[in-house]
Amino acid sequence: MLRRLTAKNVVNFRSGINITFQPGANFLIGRCATGKSAALELIRRCHHDNINVSTISTISDITEKAYAFCLYDSIDGFENLNIKTLLTGIYVDPSQEDSDEEKKQIYKIAIVEYQIPNCLFVYGKLIEESGTADGATYFKFRLSETQTKDLKPPEINDAKFCRLIDLVKQTNDGETCLNSCDGRVADINIDGILAILLKQFAATMPHRGISPVMWTGQLANMISDKETLCLEAMSRADILRTLLNDSDNVDQSKADDIYRCLSPENFKFEKEGDKIFVIDPSDTKVPLIRAPTGVYESKQLSLLLAHKKIRTLCLEEPSRGMHQDMIKKFGQLILPRLTDKTVVIVSHEKALVSPYSLERTYIFKNSWSDYLVCHEVMKFPICCIKVGLDEEMKTVLFSDSVLLVEGDTDRIILQALFHQIVSEQKPKILQKVLTEKSSKLNLTTDVIEKTFARTDIVTLGGDKAGLDRQKFCKLITIPCVLLLDRIAVTEKREFPCRMKSLYVTEESFGRSVKIETENEWNSQYENISKYLGKKDIFVWKEGDIEDVFLSQIPSEDEIYSKMELSQIVREGGDKETVKKNRKSWKSKLISHSLGDVNQLVISGLGENNKETSLSFLIEFLLRKFCR
Known part of the structure; x- marks a missing residue:
């Protein structure tokens, strides 16, 4: 069964990947075009001779070494050969300066560790300059005990692997003399090894060339040519x-x-x-x-x-075409009971992800010039994963960037803001704000729209889980901003929000600073927001998103009465009444039309040249998420 995939400088895995597989289901997830299918293709190439390793598209940097290897154990068909572990794959010499990329030396190699102590053999062939296996030179030799030290397949790392390849390259053409354990080692070459492995390997992938979708233009031909x-x-x-x-x-x-x-x-x-x-x-x-x-x-x-x-099964999008109830049963009833084979699954389905599968899950990301594979989430306390990996947080695993908000009110309003930012017909005030931000940050309208289109808004259900879930995002290298109400960063919670020495101030200013009035908060807000900004946290200056609207929308405005903003005014009411009214207003927000919510958001942007918290938030997100 497949146990590991190790590769470097192939496809876009410039810095390398190292994925460990367990018996049963293993998951490769992430957004589109991050290298998940490429990883399956590397596994396939480790089983075949028909490899295409001589093209620029396969190797990231032709001046650096490139390799891809798979490690196996429990291999059927090798029982009488005394084989313990097996490493197969390809190695490509770096091109010399001014040399033709097509003329690199390409090795197809199998490294076999036998049950016999200190018995490690290398089988392989040097593929000709044409990049094919035709006329390849075969070699087989046993490494001595000193050479095999720390070079057994499960322990090979980059430096040790290169030492091993150097030994291979120093070997004379043809088979070398073997020593006393030859009688207990099978007379087999790399083709025989690959033939046995290939019988135990299968991979599925979607049809690439022919679309599974038909259209009405085909109906006439379909009726006449059913057969x-x-x-x-x-x-x-x-x-x-x-x-x-x-x-x-x-x-x-x-x-x-x-x-x-x-x-x-x-x-x-x-x-x-x-x-x-x-x-x-x-x-x-x-x-x-x-x-x-x-x-x-x-x-x-x-x-x-x-x-x-x-024994090794690779499935690309196995749930494609299935209904959601089928996918859930596949993830919960079938996959956990697989023990007789290693199954590698590439998927974009949230239904297949659970706290119980995370230890078998690798998250693929990409940067400007490299594919990255992250398994750092397993360093996160498992209790937090079990609590935090709800349906909302599963979205994060497939996201480009994430905005974490405290509650549904923030989500509904900010979704309306995002929708209007990406729409073709933008309100004038919003168009003005975006024009100013694009000029200030040197961004095009296209970049701004794509940034907000690919950002997911995830609800926390309160502020207490915010920092933990932000840490979760950072562990899996997802850009993430945490949006909090002002009360969330106060040391003592009171209502209405009367500041009592913010917990950030001592670190921000080097001394404890009490902020007890609105004016004190306003004068210190810029320094506090800069400090929190370094932690990717944004706090509403006015208090919360409802206060943003109260500060920007005059009471005589039509949207003020239509959205019943008078219910959320803090002044003049006792704490319990204000709290009850605000809760009632939030619950009724979902009953308002999308047009009313859109108008509320635009009114919250203010008028004239005055900067508002909503416009500050737009700039903050652009600085954090644009690339």
């Missing part, structure tokens, strides 16, 4: 054609159990020669193309998971 369409659907269903009714390779009972768990039991599949049919609930035999969405996908997935010989 061709049915045959085409069956010809592309290679997994079903190969594995359906194949009891020698598939545990059909297990496959049926998985299928029944995922999909309605009243759809059955039959194979007649090369043709496959679906039996619908009315016992009518219909062509495969008539299989309902998700049923076909569930059937082929069940056959792969029940395969007796496959």
Whole structure:
């Protein structure tokens, strides 16, 4: 079974990746174009000779070494060969200055650690300058005890790996003499090793060239040429054609159990020669193309998971085409019970992510010139992960950037702000604010719109979880801003919000500073906000988002009465009454039309040249998230 993928300077993994796999399900997640599919392709290339390692698109920097290797243990077919662990992959010499990139030396290598103490062999071939395996030079030799020290496959790191490759490159062409343990070591070359591995490996990927989507322009041809369409659907269903009714390779009972768990039991599949049919609930035999969405996908997935010989299975978007209830059952009932194979899953489905799968989850990110793989989330206290990984926080795992807000009021209002920023027809006051920010920060309108379009707003349900969840985001390298009410940064909570020495002030100013009046807060706000800004925290100057509107919207304004802002005025009411009125106003916010909420947000931007908290927030987010 696959245990590790190690690669460096291939595809866009310039700085390298090192992923450890456990028996059962392992998850590669992240947003689009971050290298998840590329990781699966590297695993596939470690099993094959038909590798394309001589193209610029495969190697990030042709002047640096490049390699990709997979580590295996518990390998069926090698039981009588005394093999303990196996490392297979490719190594590419760096190009010399002024040399042709196509003429680098490319090695296909298998490093075998036998059960015999200090018995480590290297099998491989030097691929010719053409980049193919034709006419390749084979080699096999045993490393001495001194050479194998710290070089056993599970312990190879970059420096030790390069030492090993140097030993390989110093080997004469052809097989070298082996010593006394030769009689207990199989006479096998790298092609034989790869052939055994390949029988135990399978990977699925979406069709790239032909779209699964049809349109009305095809209907006329579909009606007149049904037979061709049915045959085409069956010809592309290679997994079903190969594995359906194949009891020698598939545990059909297990496959049926998985299928029944995922999909309605009243759809059955039959194979007649090369043709496959679906039996619908009315016992009518219909062509495969008539299989309902998700049923076909569930059937082929069940056959792969029940395969007796496959020990490493890579699945790209296995839930594609499935309904949400199928995906949940797949994640909660099927995957946790897999123990007989290593399953590597690339997915964008939040339903497959849970606190119990995080230790098997790798999060892919990208920078300007590199793909990054993060597993740092496992350093976070597991109690916080269990509490914090709710549906809202699962969104973070697939996000470009995140704005954490305390409650639904902030989320509803800021979603309205974001919507108007990315819309084509912007209100004049908002257009003016964005023009000023683009000029100040040297950003184009396109960059600003894309920044807000890709930023997810996640609700905390209060301020107490804010710092922990922000830490969660930073551990998985997701840009994150925490938006807090002013009361959240006060040492003593009172209502209305009377400041009592903010907890940040001592660190900000080097001394304890009490802020007891509104004027004192306003005079110190810039310094406090700069300090908090370094921690990616933004605090409303006015108190909370409701106070922002009260400070900007005159009571005679139409939106003031329409949105009933008089309910949230603090002055003139006792603490309990104000608290009750504000809670009531928040609960009714969702009943207002989107147009009213949009108008409220625009009014909160103020008029003339006066900067407001909303415009400050826009600038703050642009500084943190633009790239």
